[in-house]
Amino acid sequence: MHIIMLDNDTDFDGWRKAARRLAVNDVTPSDVTWTVRGEAELFAGPCANDLPDMPHATFNVSARFIDLARTAILHRDRERFALLYRLVWRLRSHHDLLNATTDPEVGEIHAMARAVYRDIDRMHAQLRFREIGREQKAHYVAWFEPEHHIVEVAVPFFASRYADMPWSILTPDVCAHWDGHAISFTSGIDQSEVPTEDRLEDAWRRHYSGIFNPARLKVMEMPQAYWRNLPAGSIIRPLIEDAMRMTSGAFVERRTSEQRKPERRQDTPMARKQARDTIAALRDEAKDCRACPLWKDATQTVFGAGPQDASIMLVGEQPGDKEDLAGKPFIGPAGQMLDRALEEAGIDRRKVYVTNAVKHFKFVPRGKIRLHQKPGTPEIRACRQWYERELAAIKPELVVALGATAAQSVLGKITPINRNRGRLIEHDDTRVLVTVHPSYLLRLPDEDAKAREYQRFVDDLKIAAARLGQCTDAT
Ligand code: URA
Numbered sequence: 455m456h457i458i459m460l461d462n463d464t465d466f467d468g469w470r471k472a473a474r475r476l477a478v479n480d481v482t483p484s485d486v487t488w489t490v491r492g493e494a495e496l497f498a499g500p501c502a503n504d505l506p507d508m509p510h511a512t513f514n515v516s517a518r519f520i521d522l523a524r525t526a527i528l529h530r531d532r533e534r535f536a537l538l539y540r541l542v543w544r545l546r547s548h549h550d551l552l553n554a555t556t557d558p559e560v561g562e563i564h565a566m567a568r569a570v571y572r573d574i575d576r577m578h579a580q581l582r583f584r585e586i587g588r589e590q591k592a593h594y595v596a597w598f599e600p601e602h603h604i605v606e607v608a609v610p611f612f613a614s615r616y617a618d619m620p621w622s623i624l625t626p627d628v629c630a631h632w633d634g635h636a637i638s639f640t641s642g643i644d645q646s647e648v649p650t651e652d653r654l655e656d657a658w659r660r661h662y663s664g665i666f667n668p669a670r671l672k673v674m675e676m677p678q679a680y681w682r683n684l685p686a687g688s689i690i691r692p693l694i695e696d697a698m699r700m701t702s703g704a705f706v707e708r709r710t711s712e713q714r715k716p717e718r719r720q721d722t723p724m725a726r727k728q729a730r731d732t733i734a735a736l737r738d739e740a741k742d743c744r745a746c747p748l749w750k751d752a753t754q755t756v757f758g759a760g761p762q763d764a765s766i767m768l769v770g771e772q773p774g775d776k777e778d779l780a781g782k783p784f785i786g787p788a789g790q791m792l793d794r795a796l797e798e799a800g801i802d803r804r805k806v807y808v809t810n811a812v813k814h815f816k817f818v819p820r821g822k823i824r825l826h827q828k829p830g831t832p833e834i835r836a837c838r839q840w841y842e843r844e845l846a847a848i849k850p851e852l853v854v855a856l857g858a859t860a861a862q863s864v865l866g867k868i869t870p871i872n873r874n875r876g877r878l879i880e881h882d883d884t885r886v887l888v889t890v891h892p893s894y895l896l897r898l899p900d901e902d903a904k905a906r907e908y909q910r911f912v913d914d915l916k917i918a919a920a921r922l923g924q925c926t927d928a929t
Contacts, residue, residue: 463530470523475505476539482543483539488535517830523538523541525571569601610746610836617632617744620634733807736847751815753779754778756778756814757840760805760806760807770811771857772816772829774786783808788892789892792892798912798915801915811841811859834859841864852887852918861874865881
């Protein structure tokens with residue numbers, strides 16, 4: 455029996471390295487026990503490092519499996535490491551295994567990945583910060599109980615969305631802290647004990663011990679909505695009152711009576727962010743987006759372009775090489791194809807809002823060329839906040855999703871294009887039309903097929919044009 459001890463619950467690199475070494479050494483899944491450091495003292499046996507590394511042995515799994523494994527490993531089920539290795543083992547002889555939708559293990563791993571994504575979405579949607587602060591600078595704190603090990607992957611969203619304010623997200627697994635520049639992590643609050651306000655207080659004190667100055671402390675009330683996700687009562691108030699008690703009894707009295715009649719502050723930075731955004735403000739905010747690693751190699755964020763009162767919102771995949779350099783969507787070859795088709799369909803591009811599901815260029819360098827890489831689900835999800843906020847700002851009559859990446863972002867799930875194109879889909883109060891991406895037409899090698907597919911694309915866009923005609927007539 456081989457005992458594999460991973461560094462922690464989210465140690466994907468450790469799992470991947472061990473799985474490769476086990477697989478190239480032909481170690482069957484039933485001969486492996488997977489553990490996480492801290493749990494494994496009970497076990498003894500050879501570990502994967504005792505096996506030869508065999509750096510020249512060829513062993514590949516698809517990028518799709520890696521994406522899936524990277525997500526599923528965040529599930530809390532203790533069996534996930536073993537299940538993933540069983541899939542690796544089977545993929546060696548059954549390359550198409552992930553498409554075997556009736557296979558119980560494939561079903562199970564997809565269900566795990568879906569549960570992880572749902573949990574990330576829940577955290578993004580439900581987490582509410584509460585503001586506490588000092589006179590000059592506010593701090594924000596939120597409490598959240600994730601179902602899965604999602605905190606590390608979910609928090610960059612908050613760093614991007616609330617970049618200009620320091621915050622802490624306290625969870626039983628790990629606590630994340632943003633100081634305006636970088637995210638740091640401290641240990642979570644132990645879930646084996648019932649969480650009490652005191653222990654939250656401890657976490658807060660530990661993190662801010664260096665900067666916390668009770669003499670300059672002040673509490674600002676936030677709208678009730680921001681308190682919703684905090685444990686019963688107040689997490690922070692006891693800390694603050696305690697600190698105040700240590701400094702001035704009179705001051706505590708004054709604050710306490712003020713707190714009985716809280717004045718709602720709607721103009722805090724956090725509250726302002728919840729108000730309806732303008733596209734110009736969003737574009738500005740997105741310049742510093744760090745919600746996924748694509749910003750590191752891209753030239754800039756390529757935000758959507760077009761009038762805020764547009765009736766149609768076109769969503770593409772991601773900026774290409776030309777768009778990345780110019781900072782504008784759909785200006786390269788795919789953009790020219792799109793312009794032509796829009797014109798033939800009777801849609802004026804100047805009246806349309808054009809954007810992408812992913813707003814940074816993903817590529818691999820090949821000499822002087824930057825080769826386009828399809829964005830993966832983590833990048834699509836990380837970037838979806840911008841699409842959602844663009845949608846809320848524009849409120850279009852119709853969203854047209856160009857290709858599979860756009861359809862996945864707009865409809866929130868993988869959506870086959872051919873089965874869904876050309877019909878109007880109602881999704882969360884938004885009317886959506888799915889069609890192909892113009893670069894699909896550019897890639898078709900056969901001229902006849904190209905002409906035929908181009909015509910179908912124009913016909914799809916005509917559905918959008920016709921639908922808008924009806925809307926205008928009806929109102
Ligand atoms: N392809 C896209 O999806 N978007 C662009 O902006 C350019 C090419």
